[in-house]
Amino acid sequence: MGGNSRAGASGERHLARAGRIVAVTIYAFDETRRLLIRTWDTGAGCVASTVAELAESAVLDDALHLANALTGLSRQLWRTYTHPASAAASLETNTEGWRRQGDRDAFDTVIDALKSPNLPQDGYMIQSYIPVEEAAHRVGRALHQLCNPALTEQIVTDVQDELAAVEHAERGDLTGRARQAVCLTRADASPLQVAAADDLFREQPTGSQKLFTEIDPTAAAVAAAHWLQAAADVAADVAECDPADVVREADDIEALAVETPTHVLERLEAGETPREVVLDLIRTAMTVAEGRIADLEALPDLIEDAITWSEQSRPGEEDALATSQPRITLLDPARPAHDLLEDLLDGIHGCHLLYSSYSDNDDEDEDIDRDLDEAEIEELTERLDAQFANAVRTEAAANQNRLA
Incomplete structure (x- = not known):
């Protein structure tokens, strides 16, 4: 040699092996300045900006509910990017691929749901089985509770930007707001x-x-x-x-x-x-x-490897979480x-x-x-x-x- x-x-x-908290657009309420803000990771650090200013009359819990609902909607929107229908084994009815495609198709319903959400009536409320659609209705209900038309328009604009960011990422364009895709696994x-x-x-x-x-x-x-x-x-x-x-x-x-x-x-x-x-x-x-x-077929081998490893390990010599432990x-x-x-x-x-x-x-x-x-x-x-x-x-x- x-x-x-x-x-x-x-x-x-050039690598730093540090874990990363994988997230999408996170919304938060700045109680001091009464600002609804958003932030996302760019891979090089997080950026933040103001979405809207809430009225003094806005109740704190309602503002937090809106921020939480918007974060949930972002998570569902970006899940259609990380889990595209194209990666599923089948698109036939009631398969995983079919459900993923239903979520992606629901992009067209999001803005209407923000403006006219399903609301409780006579003790009941319609809820969608499609996660993207239901997440949009939750944001709409949070906006309805705040009862501020100007705020609703600001949120609509922001969500439209989020929808566009996902679509840009799907096309391979990771510029602007779509850059958060570099922090996600697809x-x-x-x-x-x-x-x-x-x-x-x-x-x-x-x-x-x-x-x-x-x-x-x-x-x-x-x-x-x-x-x-x-x-x-x-x-x-x-x-x-x-x-x-x-x-x-x-x-x-x-x-x-x-x-x-x-x-x-x-x-x-x-x-x-x-x-x-x-x-x-x-x-x-x-x-x-x-x-x-x-992989169900590989499960017996995984179990056998784990049993073998356990039998060969003696107390005091191997930590149960050691890197040598068989991995799934x-x-x-x-x-x-x-x-x-x-x-x-x-x-x-x-x-x-x-x-x-x-x-x-x-x-x-x-x-x-x-x-x-x-x-x-x-x-x-x-x-x-x-x-x-x-x-x-x-x-x-x-x-x-x-x-x-």
């Missing part, structure tokens, strides 16, 4: 967003922070899987190992996320496409997040797309480490293990970084059809 760990120090690690990937992520990788094959702040994370993960495969092929060539083993090999140089990128590489090597692998992993984690079993999904169910993207980028970093450790230098007769001064180390690092980046770009371009 040529060189040592100094080659792995090239470039600054069960499908926009071809436009995959292409945009691919362009970012072409600029910087090891990845960049823009993948987290400008791109839908599911689409970014699809592109990342393609570039991981290219990086693994390049690293495996110089390390003379199987491409599926490169991250395990690199883990001996620097601690890495090994399990997920290796799993992805094994499936890609078996012939699956980046899109197929990524969407399967993400959809499985999203199903688990809802408390449902993603490779990804964090709370943020699966971001978790996968981070792991794939970690895998690419591992490929870079392995390539740098094994690559020959231009001066083959020079003993590269001798003490190098700071300028020589920097020159060597830059040269290996450029070589790796160019080789990965060439490999990715030669197999661009994987992303088709």
